[in-house]
Amino acid sequence: MTLRDIASPVQLHLDRFDAIFRESMRSRIGLVDLVVRYLIRQKGKRVRPILVFLSAEVCGGVTERSFRGATLVEILHTATLVHDDVVDDADTRRGLPSINAVWKNKIAVLMGDYLLARGLLLSLDKDDVDFLKITSSAVRRMSEGELHQIAKSRKLNMNEEDYLRIIGDKTASLFSTCCEIGATSATGEREKVRLLHEYGELVGMAFQIRDDLLDYTGRTSITGKPVGLDLSEKKLTLPLVYALGKCPASEKRTILSMIRRGGKGMKVGTILDFVRARGGLEYADGRARDYAAQATERLSTLPPSPGRNALEGFARFVVEREK
Numbered sequence: 001m002t003l004r005d006i007a008s009p010v011q012l013h014l015d016r017f018d019a020i021f022r023e024s025m026r027s028r029i030g031l032v033d034l035v036v037r038y039l040i041r042q043k044g045k046r047v048r049p050i051l052v053f054l055s056a057e058v059c060g061g062v063t064e065r066s067f068r069g070a071t072l073v074e075i076l077h078t079a080t081l082v083h084d085d086v087v088d089d090a091d092t093r094r095g096l097p098s099i100n101a102v103w104k105n106k107i108a109v110l111m112g113d114y115l116l117a118r119g120l121l122l123s124l125d126k127d128d129v130d131f132l133k134i135t136s137s138a139v140r141r142m143s144e145g146e147l148h149q150i151a152k153s154r155k156l157n158m159n160e161e162d163y164l165r166i167i168g169d170k171t172a173s174l175f176s177t178c179c180e181i182g183a184t185s186a187t188g189e190r191e192k193v194r195l196l197h198e199y200g201e202l203v204g205m206a207f208q209i210r211d212d213l214l215d216y217t218g219r220t221s222i223t224g225k226p227v228g229l230d231l232s233e234k235k236l237t238l239p240l241v242y243a244l245g246k247c248p249a250s251e252k253r254t255i256l257s258m259i260r261r262g263g264k265g266m267k268v269g270t271i272l273d274f275v276r277a278r279g280g281l282e283y284a285d286g287r288a289r290d291y292a293a294q295a296t297e298r299l300s301t302l303p304p305s306p307g308r309n310a311l312e313g314f315a316r317f318v319v320e321r322e323k
Contacts, residue, residue, distance in 0.1 A: 001313040003045055009306040010053035013062050017049050017070055024071050025118055035099060035111050039078060042094045048073050048178045051314070055182025055196045057307030058299070065185035069131055072119050073178050076135055079115035080142060080174075082108055087146065088233070131181055138177040145169025149235070156256050158236040160245070167208040168201070175204030195298045199311065202295035207318040209288040212237035214323070216272055216281060231268055234259055238287065239280035240271070246278045288319045 007014060025036045052070040056062045084090070085098040086108050092098055100108035116139075123131045149166045152158045179200030183193040215230040216239050230237055236244075236259075244252050255274055258267050275281060292315040302308050 001317055003047070003050070003317065006054075006310045006313050006317060007046075007050045009310050010050065010057060010062065013053045013066070014046060014049060017046075017053075017067060020067055021049075021071050021074055024075065024122055025115065027114070031107075032111070032114060035103065035107065038096075038102070039082075039099070039111075042096050044094060046074070048077050048174065051175065051178040051200065051311075052182035052185075054307050054310050054314070055179040055200075056186040057182075058302050058305055058311065059183045059189070059192045059196065060186040063185050065126075065128065066182060068122060068126055068128055069181035069185045070178075072122055072128075072131055072135060073174065073181060075115050075119040075122070076139070076177075077174060079112045079119070082112040082115065084146075086112075130184055134177050134180050134184070138173040141169040141173040145171075145173070153234045153236065156234065156236065156260060158241050160238065160241055163236070163238055163241050164205070167205060167212075171208040171211075172201045172204030175207065176200035192302070195301070199295045199298040199315075202291050202298065203315050203318060206288045206291035206295065206315065209238055209284055209291065210319050210321065213239060213281065213284045213288065216275060231259060231271055232262065234262065238284040239275045241280075242283045243275045243278035243280035247274075285319075292316065292319045 022040055025039070027033045027036065049070040052073060053062055053066060056066040056069075081093065082099050085093055086100050086105050089100075090098050091101045098108070099111060103111075119135070120132065123129070123135075145166045145168070148162070149170065152162055152166070176197050177200070180193060180197040183196035187193065212230065215237065231240070240255075244255065247255075251274075255271060258271060295315045296312050299308055299311055
């Protein structure tokens with residue numbers, strides 16, 4: 001199942017969404033509008049709006065509030081990407097120079113702030129206060145997750161509990177927000193909203209573990225980024241965290257020393273071989289599939305529908321994708 005297949009039950013809504021999203025970010029300030037148009041060129045896969053619309057679909061149907069919710073989460077996601085590129089000193093985003101690479105950090109930070117403000121105003125103008133409560137929690141979690149990861153990367157003392165908390169905060173929180181907002185836009189039934197929130201959290205965990213696994217197993221020609229990129233940035237993810245927990249202390253010190261030195265001292269091939277030999281790849285894959293299975297289970301009490309089939313397909317997609 002491809003992402004296009006998954007989106008097919010809500011494709012007409014997505015086509016309409018693109019125009020609404022573009023309009024929602026416009027500004028009368030020339031520089032701001034120039035950067036916004038550049039951001040729109042960096043169009044991603046629209047995973048988050050897809051989740052909003054599918055979650056609404058299985059809870060009664062897409063409404064006008066669903067479009068506002070999808071726009072809010074995509075603006076929020078875009079703002080976090082702009083800020084993340086500043087934090088990571090990234091030069092590219094989706095094959096194009098990043099905002100900070102073109103306009104420098106000051107404008108990038110302010111653009112991220114502008115987008116956050118646009119998202120807030122979008123909800124306030126339509127009195128979608130419930131959406132703001134949901135997204136505010138996600139923003140807090142994403143910020144805490146980023147700071148937690150920075151602290152752990154500096155000390156290189158990540159364990160599995162730390163890792164799961166970080167990806168829960170940085171990634172799964174926004175997935176759960178998408179699904180909860182979609183459900184909330186379509187129904188007042190708390191049980192359905194809870195199930196979709198939990199589905200989003202669990203599928204988000206699976207998505208990020210798979211993403212981290214691809215840093216070890218992916219091909220640059222497919223993923224668009226070099227194998228071992230996380231290692232070069234001293235990010236300890238689940239395959240390596242597991243492997244480090246399964247080796248003698250002396251071997252662990254050697255591997256961490258390579259990572260700590262970075263640059264030419266970073267023997268990426270040696271570390272990749274170490275992770276494979278210690279079962280890190282198989283373990284991470286198993287954990288991702290377990291989260292995906294738990295996510296699918298949350299949908300079991302919902303009535304059968306194309307939307308539910310698509311959400312079940314998305315859970316499979318996230319653990320099988322190659323990029």
